[in-house]
Amino acid sequence: xxxxxxxxxxxxxxxxxxxxxxxxxxxxxxxxxxxxxxxxxxxxxxxxxxxxxxxxxxxxxxxxxxxxxxxxxxxxxxxxxxxxxxxxxxxxxxxxxxxxxxxxxxxxxxxxxxxxxxxxxxxxxxxxxxxxxxxxxxxxxxxxxxxxxxxxxxxxxxxxxxxxxxxxxxxxxxxxxxxxxxxxxxxxxxxxxxxxxxxxxxxxxxxxxxxxxxxxxxxxxxxxxxxxxxxxxxxxxxxxxxxxxxxxxxxxxxxxxxxxxxxxxxxxxxxxxxxxxxxxxxxxxxxxxxxxxxxxxxxxxxxxxxxxxxxxxxxxxxxxxxxxxxxx
Amino acid sequence: xxxxxxxxxxxxxxxxxxxxxxxxxxxxxxxxxxxxxxxxxxxxxxxxxxxxxxxxxxxxxxxxxxxxxxxxxxxxxxxxxxxxxxxxxxxxxxxxxxxxxxxxxxxxxxxxxxxxxxxxxxxxxxxxxxxxxxxxxxxxxxxxxxxxxxxxxxxxxxxxxxxxxxxxxxxxxxxxxxxxxxxxxxxxxxxxxxxxxxxxxxxxxxxxxxxxxxxxxxxxxxxxxxxxxxxxxxxxxxxxxxxxxxxxxxxxxxxxxxxxxxxxxxxxxxxxxxxxx
Numbered sequence: 001x002x003x004x005x006x007x008x009x010x011x012x013x014x015x016x017x018x019x020x021x022x023x024x025x026x027x028x029x030x031x032x033x034x035x036x037x038x039x040x041x042x043x044x045x046x047x048x049x050x051x052x053x054x055x056x057x058x059x060x061x062x063x064x065x066x067x068x069x070x071x072x073x074x075x076x077x078x079x080x081x082x083x084x085x086x087x088x089x090x091x092x093x094x095x096x097x098x099x100x101x102x103x104x105x106x107x108x109x110x111x112x113x114x115x116x117x118x119x120x121x122x123x124x125x126x127x128x129x130x131x132x133x134x135x136x137x138x139x140x141x142x143x144x145x146x147x148x149x150x151x152x153x154x155x156x157x158x159x160x161x162x163x164x165x166x167x168x169x170x171x172x173x174x175x176x177x178x179x180x181x182x183x184x185x186x187x188x189x190x191x192x193x194x195x196x197x198x199x200x201x202x203x204x205x206x207x208x209x210x211x212x213x214x215x216x217x218x219x220x221x222x223x224x225x226x227x228x229x230x231x232x233x234x235x236x237x238x239x240x241x242x243x244x245x246x247x248x249x250x251x252x253x254x255x256x257x258x259x260x261x262x263x264x265x266x267x268x269x270x271x272x273x274x275x276x277x278x279x280x281x282x283x284x285x286x287x288x289x290x291x292x293x294x295x296x297x298x299x300x301x302x303x304x305x306x307x308x309x310x311x312x313x314x315x316x317x318x319x320x321x322x323x324x325x326x327x328x
Numbered sequence: 329x330x331x332x333x334x335x336x337x338x339x340x341x342x343x344x345x346x347x348x349x350x351x352x353x354x355x356x357x358x359x360x361x362x363x364x365x366x367x368x369x370x371x372x373x374x375x376x377x378x379x380x381x382x383x384x385x386x387x388x389x390x391x392x393x394x395x396x397x398x399x400x401x402x403x404x405x406x407x408x409x410x411x412x413x414x415x416x417x418x419x420x421x422x423x424x425x426x427x428x429x430x431x432x433x434x435x436x437x438x439x440x441x442x443x444x445x446x447x448x449x450x451x452x453x454x455x456x457x458x459x460x461x462x463x464x465x466x467x468x469x470x471x472x473x474x475x476x477x478x479x480x481x482x483x484x485x486x487x488x489x490x491x492x493x494x495x496x497x498x499x500x501x502x503x504x505x506x507x508x509x510x511x512x513x514x515x516x517x518x519x520x521x522x523x524x525x526x527x528x529x530x531x532x533x534x535x536x537x538x539x540x541x542x543x544x545x546x547x548x549x550x551x552x553x554x555x556x557x558x559x560x561x562x563x564x565x566x567x568x569x570x571x572x573x574x575x576x577x578x579x580x581x582x583x584x585x586x587x588x589x590x591x592x593x594x595x596x597x598x599x600x601x602x603x604x605x
Binding site for chain 1: 336370371374
């Protein structure tokens with residue numbers, strides 16, 4: 001609170017009349033009454049914790065969520081999960097839950113394993129809730145057999161909601177709809193299906209990794225393309241795509257870990273070591289010198305013509321998507 | 329600043345994102361209207377403030393100091409200017425510098441004329457500021473000037489030093505070794521051959537600009553773009569350099585708020601409205 005006041009008093013124009021003292025007093029009183037200090041402190045802490053790529057967007061979402069939570073909670077019950085179904089339509093409710101689940105999923109990057117897993121769990125629980133009156137009808141068989149353990153609520157996330165979550169994750173991650181469509185086709189579930197936790201986690205993780213991957217591919221293309229022309233030589237692009245493919249193949253071993261039963265939380269030591277080695281090899285394949293080698297090779301031979309950004313992105317996406325197990 | 333580098337210290341992360349600046353401004357604006365807000369309204373207020381920042385709607389009618397304060401604000405203002413006035417481009421009218429300044433002042437009441445003058449000089453490469461300019465010429469020149477203002481000022485100083493025959497070695501560069509290795513031959517050539525109107529030796533300018541980029545904390549256009557322009561000619565003057573920069577699509581995309589020149593005047597919603605009339 002003190003540092004905020006320091007900043008604020010720096011802006012008060014000099015030469016204001018003696019009423020200035022009372023003005024800043026009433027300002028201070030207003031700010032403390034409205035709890036602005038705690039509000040902003042909490043927001044900054046969350047922001048620094050999340051280290052989002054888009055801090056302003058993060059803050060906007062944070063305050064929007066807070067506003068909707070306090071609006072819902074001001075009806076009398078403080079528990080944010082028990083939204084009064086009588087007053088708000090089911091569709092809007094669901095949208096609200098989706099927004100909150102997405103917010104949780106954005107908090108931690110997927111490389112921060114435990115934080116990300118916790119957030120996925122919270123998001124799943126949020127989406128898993130169904131209204132008390134439809135509870136009985138929701139215990140349909142999930143796509144992978146009987147439902148896994150779930151908290152009080154439905155027997156799984158509704159398929160349509162799950163697919164929507166994945167779509168939002170991809171588009172928020174900067175992936176255009178056309179690029180993510182093939183991936184979503186492999187991951188989506190039908191609306192009538194109830195999605196268990198391991199499938200949900202797999203889908204969310206895959207989309208998060210995919211968004212990073214596409215962003216990286218876009219950056220690679222930007223490096224490779226000629227400034228001013230907006231396109232890159234086909235040979236160079238193919239060389240870059242080749243190294244990407246090699247890197248993906250090298251980490252294939254760890255991919256199967258994603259696809260395998262994510263219920264096993266045990267990470268035996270030898271397994272973890274193999275994974276680590278594969279990651280190192282994969283990252284070595286996309287290291288700058290490897291890339292430079294590939295590019296130097298491409299410049300001396302290879303097909304002519306240019307490749308534009310969209311084609312490059314689609315090709316890169318395809319390399320990734322062919323490795324994703326189809327959710328059946 | 330990204331998740332792939334989690335070791336960025338907190339205060340640097342905060343500084344890079346200019347978040348404290350926005351929080352500060354939000355609180356000031358809130359206090360100016362505090363009678364309108366109760367406790368719940370305050371959260372809604374911050375939500376709307378940051379949403380408008382995120383959507384680049386926050387700079388309209390704000391004072392110049394605010395608009396100039398962060399790269400995001402500058403970019404948003406350029407975008408707002410384009411959106412508000414692209415119809416002028418469609419009608420094909422050519423306007424003078426003062427007319428563009430009036431348009432800018434409609435969006436920002438205290439927008440300084442000096443900046444508009446500099447932008448106009450880039451657009452027409454001429455000292456006579458009475459020249460008429462097309463909307464797209466002015467817009468891209470304005471974008472370059474406004475977004476990279478501090479960097480361009482530094483480049484001008486360097487350019488004038490080179491014109492005056494000062495050796496580039498007088499530029500103090502503690503860490504860069506490339507400047508120290510400039511052969512004395514090129515500086516002798518500078519002293520002997522050039523006249524003020526002719527411009528400078530591009531290769532020397534490239535090295536100076538490289539050094540400037542290394543030590544400057546201001547944002548600058550991508551080095552590859554600048555090098556490409558400077559490699560194409562034997563002699564370059566300050567304004568011809570800037571004019572080429574303004575037209576570079578890669579720089580436009582780096583800033584990321586304006587479409588390319590071909591798509592600049594496309595405005596489907598307005599077209600629909602006009603069709604109705």
